[in-house]
Amino acid sequence: MGTKREKDSLAFLLNSGARLLNNAFERRISEAGLGLTPGEARALLTVAVVDGSKQSDIAARLGIEPMTICAYLDKLQSLDLIERQQDPQDRRSKRIVLTKNSTDMLEAVRQEIDELVRHATRGLNEDEVALFRSFLQTLRDNLQPEQPGQSC
Numbered sequence: 001m002g003t004k005r006e007k008d009s010l011a012f013l014l015n016s017g018a019r020l021l022n023n024a025f026e027r028r029i030s031e032a033g034l035g036l037t038p039g040e041a042r043a044l045l046t047v048a049v050v051d052g053s054k055q056s057d058i059a060a061r062l063g064i065e066p067m068t069i070c071a072y073l074d075k076l077q078s079l080d081l082i083e084r085q086q087d088p089q090d091r092r093s094k095r096i097v098l099t100k101n102s103t104d105m106l107e108a109v110r111q112e113i114d115e116l117v118r119h120a121t122r123g124l125n126e127d128e129v130a131l132f133r134s135f136l137q138t139l140r141d142n143l144q145p146e147q148p149g150q151s152c
Contacts, residue, residue, distance in 0.1 A: 014139075021120060028112045034105065035079065039064075041109045043072040047082055048106055052095045054087070081105055 006012055026038040036044070046058050053061075059069035073096060076082045081102040087093035098106075121129050 021116070024116055024120070025113070028116055029109070032108070032112050034108055034112075036075075036105070036109070037072075039068070040072045040075050043069060044076055044081060044102065044106065045109060047076075047096050047098055048102070052097055054093055055084075055096055058096060079105075 029036060029038040029041045034041070042062060043058065046061055047053070050058065050061065055069055055073060056066060058073075059066050062069065073082060073084070077084065079101075080099055082096055083099055084094040085097055087095050121132070124132065
């Protein structure tokens with residue numbers, strides 16, 4: 001049985017909050033009638049952030065297996081939301097890019113996320129949300145794996 005100290009620890013709160021947020025995201029996307037699974041929605045959002053990346057880079061960014069991202073991208077391509085383009089530097093490689101048709105779907109997914117965040121942060125004012133975002137960005141930056149050649 002956990003102690004109050006453990007339940008109030010920063011690590012416990014962050015982990016449980018992330019889990020609850022992820023579950024709520026999955027439920028919202030599944031119920032939104034967008035024709036996308038939560039995984040496909042995440043893949044589409046990631047392509048929007050790193051448009052023109054390789055499939056393997058998108059998989060790594062999402063922390064999923066290459067076969068999983070392949071299935072997500074196949075579905076997104078069948079919906080004409082992304083396309084695979086030849087990499088000009090490497091003929092064996094493809095770059096994943098958004099199509100013009102992705103705009104409406106991205107907006108719909110982003111609206112679901114905006115509603116979810118509004119619900120999750122109710123009771124906080126704009127300054128508190130901005131400060132919380134800043135704290136989370138610092139935490140993320142501190143926990144990013146060190147790149148080769150970087151030092152403390």
